Amino acid sequence: MRLGFVLREVATGLSRNFSMVVSIVLVTFISLTFVGTAILLQAQINQMKSFWFDRAQVAIYMCTDFSTLGGCDQQAASPDQKLAIEQRLESATLAPYIDRFYFEDREQAYANFREQFADSAVVDLVSPELLPETFWVNLVDPEQSELIFESISGLPGVESVIDQRSYLDQIFALLNAGSLTAVAVAALMLVAAALLIATTIRLSAFSRRRELAIMRLVGASNRFIQTPFVLEGIVAAALGAALASLAVWGIVRFFVQGYLTEALPTTVFVTNADAFATMPFLFATGIGLAIVASYISITRYLRA
Amino acid sequence: MILFEDVSKMYRGAPKPALSNVSVDIGAGEFVFLVGASGSGKSSFLRLILKEERPSAGNVHVLGQDLRRIPSRKVPQFRRSLGVVFQDFRLLPQKTVFDNVAFSLRVIGKSAGFIHDAVPDILQTVGLAAKAKNYPHELSGGEQQRVAIARAAVNKPAIMLADEPTGNLDPATSAGIMNVLSRINASGTTVIMATHDSGIVNQMQRRVIEIAGGRIVRDEHQGGYETSAIPLGEMDTAPIPVITEEMALADPTPIRPAPSDPDDIAAPFPWELRA
Numbered sequence: 332m333r334l335g336f337v338l339r340e341v342a343t344g345l346s347r348n349f350s351m352v353v354s355i356v357l358v359t360f361i362s363l364t365f366v367g368t369a370i371l372l373q374a375q376i377n378q379m380k381s382f383w384f385d386r387a388q389v390a391i392y393m394c395t396d397f398s399t400l401g402g403c404d405q406q407a408a409s410p411d412q413k414l415a416i417e418q419r420l421e422s423a424t425l426a427p428y429i430d431r432f433y434f435e436d437r438e439q440a441y442a443n444f445r446e447q448f449a450d451s452a453v454v455d456l457v458s459p460e461l462l463p464e465t466f467w468v469n470l471v472d473p474e475q476s477e478l479i480f481e482s483i484s485g486l487p488g489v490e491s492v493i494d495q496r497s498y499l500d501q502i503f504a505l506l507n508a509g510s511l512t513a514v515a516v517a518a519l520m521l522v523a524a525a526l527l528i529a530t531t532i533r534l535s536a537f538s539r540r541r542e543l544a545i546m547r548l549v550g551a552s553n554r555f556i557q558t559p560f561v562l563e564g565i566v567a568a569a570l571g572a573a574l575a576s577l578a579v580w581g582i583v584r585f586f587v588q589g590y591l592t593e594a595l596p597t598t599v600f601v602t603n604a605d606a607f608a609t610m611p612f613l614f615a616t617g618i619g620l621a622i623v624a625s626y627i628s629i630t631r632y633l634r635a
Numbered sequence: 636m637i638l639f640e641d642v643s644k645m646y647r648g649a650p651k652p653a654l655s656n657v658s659v660d661i662g663a664g665e666f667v668f669l670v671g672a673s674g675s676g677k678s679s680f681l682r683l684i685l686k687e688e689r690p691s692a693g694n695v696h697v698l699g700q701d702l703r704r705i706p707s708r709k710v711p712q713f714r715r716s717l718g719v720v721f722q723d724f725r726l727l728p729q730k731t732v733f734d735n736v737a738f739s740l741r742v743i744g745k746s747a748g749f750i751h752d753a754v755p756d757i758l759q760t761v762g763l764a765a766k767a768k769n770y771p772h773e774l775s776g777g778e779q780q781r782v783a784i785a786r787a788a789v790n791k792p793a794i795m796l797a798d799e800p801t802g803n804l805d806p807a808t809s810a811g812i813m814n815v816l817s818r819i820n821a822s823g824t825t826v827i828m829a830t831h832d833s834g835i836v837n838q839m840q841r842r843v844i845e846i847a848g849g850r851i852v853r854d855e856h857q858g859g860y861e862t863s864a865i866p867l868g869e870m871d872t873a874p875i876p877v878i879t880e881e882m883a884l885a886d887p888t889p890i891r892p893a894p895s896d897p898d899d900i901a902a903p904f905p906w907e908l909r910a
Contacts, residue, residue, distance in 0.1 A: 333741075336741055369653060402649065430688055528828055541725065541737075543727065543785075544725065545727070545738065545739065545742075546742045547711070547714075548714065548715035548719050549714065549739040549742065549743060549786075549787075549790070550710075550711040550712060550713070550715035550717075550743055551711060551742035551743055552711045552712075552743075552744075553708060553744060555743075555744070556742075614841075627683060
């Protein structure tokens with residue numbers, strides 16, 4: 332009886348303010364899509380981090396006949412100097428932190444270079460003498476590259492010590508900026524959505540002011556009066572969240588899986604499972620926002 | 636039943652209090668007229684009983700409860716024992732007579748079975764059983780007010796507040812409305828009616844509380860609309876009573892001497908009910 336009454340009230344409210352309800356649906360749809368995209372970007376960053384950071388190495392570049400940087404003086408590192416580095420890496424102070432390391436001579440470096448830039452004209456300009464000999468170090472914990480850096484750089488015959496993660500950090504900074512932008516846009520849109528819900532509920536209450544006045548007069552409980560309005564907000568926001576979920580799934584399914592994965596086959600990307608994982612959060616955000624906004628709005632209306 | 640203890644009500648921004656130091660006691664089953672000029676504080680008096688306003692000073696007790704001690708979430712429960720009727724009826728235009736009355740029961744969670752029994756019953760009481768399926772715009776003003784009274788009375792309230800219920804109605808129709816209110820009063824409901832209708836007050840001869848400038852200036856059992864004695868000190872400011880033709884017809888002695896002589900007190904006029 333009472334449930335039927337409440338649901339009828341919700342239905343009348345939604346149909347009386349149809350255009351406002353549509354705008355709530357659209358605004359929550361767009362803002363939650365941004366929220367979902369931001370979550371997916373973070374998931375993507377985490378996946379790439381775990382994938383690449385495990386493979387990231389520290390490179391110890393030795394001097395060549397042409398290098399002037401570091402401890403070099405246009406003179407290639409001598410065998411003694413290389414031996415000293417090797418001994419340092421095997422020493423008791425560094426060995427516990429090093430998983431493994433290997434030495435790459437000029438011919439190997441040249442072969443790798445040719446392979447890596449096979450399609451580029453730069454291959455013809457490079458000869459083995461130009462490329463440095465390199466110690467490639469895999470750390471037990473990739474975070475601790477600072478140790479290698481401190482103990483090796485500055486030694487004679489070492490041109491530079493480079494942590495490959497520093498290249499990755501730039502990519503991640505870019506992705507992070509993208510996800511933060513999405514979050515900022517989403518936050519602004521969510522504020523707009525909340526205000527829109529509050530206004531719509533006010534309008535809805537105003538269009539039923541006679542009924543509300545009588546309900547209050549005859550002693551209908553506050554919860555009974557408020558529930559239809561809060562439900563109205565919830566229904567509209569849930570529709571928006573459903574559309575946003577669909578959009579997030581579509582982005583992963585058709586753009587990420589359908590296009591990016593084929594364009595960049597070596598990179599891992601977020602999957603449909605990641606898209607599904609965002610959906611409960613999108614619904615929770617949308618509905619939570621609707622509850623708070625419509626409850627505050629109707630309570631203020633009734634108090635006024 | 637209703638007890639005002641030294642109650643004052645001051646509205647923000649208003650230079651004078653709407654009510655000042657009002658003390659009054661209304662017992663169960665009484666029928667009380669609240670009279671006074673517009674703006675004298677009658678509506679504030681009613682709103683305080685409804686707990687729509689809180690007093691600036693003093694206590695209001697209704698049905699044995701100190702209204703200050705009722706938390707706001709319990710106010711709806713409290714209002715279920717009060718019925719209210721207005722000058723402008725306040726019916727829902729898109730609902731039938733039956734549904735208008737049923738609405739007030741539905742929203743306080745009464746069962747369909749109870750509504751099915753109670754609504755025809757109260758419509759019978761107000762004399763509208765035949766118009767249950769009509770819409771408000773199909774009814775006369777008097778009939779609409781009867782619907783409003785039925786809505787206020789259907790839950791058998793202990794107290795009925797009526798704010799100028801006959802303000803929009805002609806004398807004959809007003810008599811019918813008073814008939815209905817008297818019947819509800821006779822069934823045990825305390826009725827408090829704010830009114831400007833001198834004819835009704837004079838003929839009913841019930842308790843009259845007159846408010847002027849926020850103070851109770853008269854509280855008379857079996858009183859008339861006009862004050863029977865001008866209180867001392869108010870001589871200069873009291874308006875000179877103007878006797879209109881209508882009033883003269885309604886009551887041949889609008890300004891009566893103090894009712895010291897028992898013969899002077901008109902017998903309670905048996906309006907309608909006893910017949």
